[in-house]
Amino acid sequence: MFSYCTDPQTLEGLAWMACYLTTGKHLLFYGSFFVVIGLMFVTVPCALAMGFAGALASRSQIAPLRWIGKSYSALVRGVPDIAFFLFVPLALDQGLEWLRLKIKCPDWDQPIRQGNDFVVCAAAKLPLSSAPQWQHEVYGIVLAIAAFSFVFGAFAAFVLSGAMNAVPRAQLETAEAYGMTRRQTTWRILVPQMWVYALPGLSNLWMILIKATPLLFILGVEDIVYWARELGGHKTGAYDYPHGDWRLWYFLALLVFYLSLTRVSEVILGRLSRRLSRGQATMAGEEMRRAA
Amino acid sequence: MKKLILTTAALALSAGMATAASHATTVRLGTEGAYPPYNYIDDNGEVAGFERELGDKLCELAELTCEWVTNDWDSIIPNLVSGNYDVIIAGMSITDERDQVIDFTQNYLPPATSAYMAMSDDVDLDSGVISAQTATIQAGYIAESGATLVEFATPDETIAAVKNGEADAVFADKDYLVPYVAESGGDLMFVGPDVPLGGGVGLGLRESDTELKGKLDAAIQVLKDDGSLNEMIVKWFGPDALTY
Numbered sequence: 001m002f003s004y005c006t007d008p009q010t011l012e013g014l015a016w017m018a019c020y021l022t023t024g025k026h027l028l029f030y031g032s033f034f035v036v037i038g039l040m041f042v043t044v045p046c047a048l049a050m051g052f053a054g055a056l057a058s059r060s061q062i063a064p065l066r067w068i069g070k071s072y073s074a075l076v077r078g079v080p081d082i083a084f085f086l087f088v089p090l091a092l093d094q095g096l097e098w099l100r101l102k103i104k105c106p107d108w109d110q111p112i113r114q115g116n117d118f119v120v121c122a123a124a125k126l127p128l129s130s131a132p133q134w135q136h137e138v139y140g141i142v143l144a145i146a147a148f149s150f151v152f153g154a155f156a157a158f159v160l161s162g163a164m165n166a167v168p169r170a171q172l173e174t175a176e177a178y179g180m181t182r183r184q185t186t187w188r189i190l191v192p193q194m195w196v197y198a199l200p201g202l203s204n205l206w207m208i209l210i211k212a213t214p215l216l217f218i219l220g221v222e223d224i225v226y227w228a229r230e231l232g233g234h235k236t237g238a239y240d241y242p243h244g245d246w247r248l249w250y251f252l253a254l255l256v257f258y259l260s261l262t263r264v265s266e267v268i269l270g271r272l273s274r275r276l277s278r279g280q281a282t283m284a285g286e287e288m289r290r291a292a
Numbered sequence: 293m294k295k296l297i298l299t300t301a302a303l304a305l306s307a308g309m310a311t312a313a314s315h316a317t318t319v320r321l322g323t324e325g326a327y328p329p330y331n332y333i334d335d336n337g338e339v340a341g342f343e344r345e346l347g348d349k350l351c352e353l354a355e356l357t358c359e360w361v362t363n364d365w366d367s368i369i370p371n372l373v374s375g376n377y378d379v380i381i382a383g384m385s386i387t388d389e390r391d392q393v394i395d396f397t398q399n400y401l402p403p404a405t406s407a408y409m410a411m412s413d414d415v416d417l418d419s420g421v422i423s424a425q426t427a428t429i430q431a432g433y434i435a436e437s438g439a440t441l442v443e444f445a446t447p448d449e450t451i452a453a454v455k456n457g458e459a460d461a462v463f464a465d466k467d468y469l470v471p472y473v474a475e476s477g478g479d480l481m482f483v484g485p486d487v488p489l490g491g492g493v494g495l496g497l498r499e500s501d502t503e504l505k506g507k508l509d510a511a512i513q514v515l516k517d518d519g520s521l522n523e524m525i526v527k528w529f530g531p532d533a534l535t536y
Contacts, residue, residue: 023335024338130317132359220367229448234452236471
């Protein structure tokens with residue numbers, strides 16, 4: 001990074017530190033913070049969409065749809081998260097490769113399961129093994145987002161269907177009295193009003209999602225926890241910047257990061273809650289009406 | 293047949309220099325990246341170490357384009373089997389248990405000596421607390437030795453456990469421990485006898501990948517025959533290391 005970093009062994013004190021903190025490896029560490037934040041911002045809309053679909057399905061008048069909606073949230077909420085974090089990416093990856101096998105290599109005659117191996121033709125690999133490493137990494141992150149969305153979608157479905165039930169019955173009856181169809185009632189009355197009831201549950205989920213991001217490492221994405229552990233470990237003379245066991249400092253940095261993320265989230269969610277309460281028939285909404 | 297492969301590989305060596313850029317197949321090499329000097333992530337974030345040099349050399353000989361991938365030690369075999377990469381090159385000793393799940397090439401390091409490292413020389417190795425990395429031959433050995441085994445996911449943590457008193461000694465490949473003993477200024481030392489374990493270190497492959505195995509086996513043989521493998525071993529592990 002700096003011109004004086006060419007020979008780390010001659011450096012001391014601040015200069016050593018400045019060079020140490022700007023090695024290529026540290027830049028990857030800093031980059032991984034954005035990966036984590038980016039992952040959360042992509043996961044939230046996906047999980048909300050899954051949750052919304054799940055909640056609507058569990059209220060549906062069509063029985064099979066209702067069963068799917070209900071069993072989705074019951075199943076995922078009942079099984080340890082980590083099982084799904086390991087299962088969803090693996091199943092998705094193998095499922096997609098199997099589909100590509102059917103399309104790209106129709107005359108493939110070997111079994112896809114040979115003992116422990118999962119074997120598909122080279123053209124069906126996803127991504128292709130000749131693809132550059134960044135494509136593999138992006139693919140890994142996409143699979144991770146799918147797993148996070150699947151798991152958090154189920155919790156969101158439960159929160160949202162609870163929120164739908166919390167909307168005062170009188171509001172829906174009034175809509176029916178005006179001659180709205182069931183669909184119109186749902187989209188015009190129920191959905192706009194449910195958010196304020198859903199927000200406490202959803203903000204709770206957001207906090208859990210922040211804490212769950214280190215699970216990325218299990219899915220093979222090199223996240224901040226991976227780099228903190230890798231950089232903090234004892235470094236012998238094989239490295240340019242040898243040092244003792246510094247994991248404590250790296251994990252302290254992670255602590256600060258996660259705590260500030262939580263604090264910022266609290267502030268934003270607080271504002272959102274005030275905004276959504278405006279004009280609502282809830283205690284908070286009533287208070288705002290009186291104050292005005 | 294073997295001779296034929298050998299000759300091809302030897303030819304490839306001479307031709308490889310000229311056509312290094314035009315390799316056809318891409319092979320993904322999976323390593324742990326936390327086990328210096330075998331393999332580690334250097335300060336630029338690149339895979340480095342003995343196995344980096346060896347792997348690049350083997351790929352050149354076998355006319356393969358190679359891509360380096362790092363993976364947690366714990367899941368390094370499952371991810372090979374499910375096809376995330378094609379070769380494990382991570383200081384993995386050849387054992388019967390592993391051989392049932394994956395295939396190995398011939399070894400590129402002679403059977404390793406493992407050693408105990410501790411803070412003092414009076415620790416009880418037979419009934420004390422010994423740390424080792426999860427799913428290694430060393431962990432398997434300690435589990436059967438009667439001592440109390442504590443396992444850690446990374447090799448670095450096994451050493452940290454000795455330093456903070458959680459374990460009495462760490463049991464690992466001696467080549468891995470040597471720099472720690474040398475640089476500790478007398479705090480860390482080898483205790484007890486050296487223990488020879490395993491059938492040497494080899495490349496791990498999927499059992500269905502017989503063609504790739506043949507190519508890599510031949511390339512290793514070339515390096516063994518012309519003595520360059522020995523040079524590499526001495527370069528990374530010091531003049532006392534076992535060679536062929």
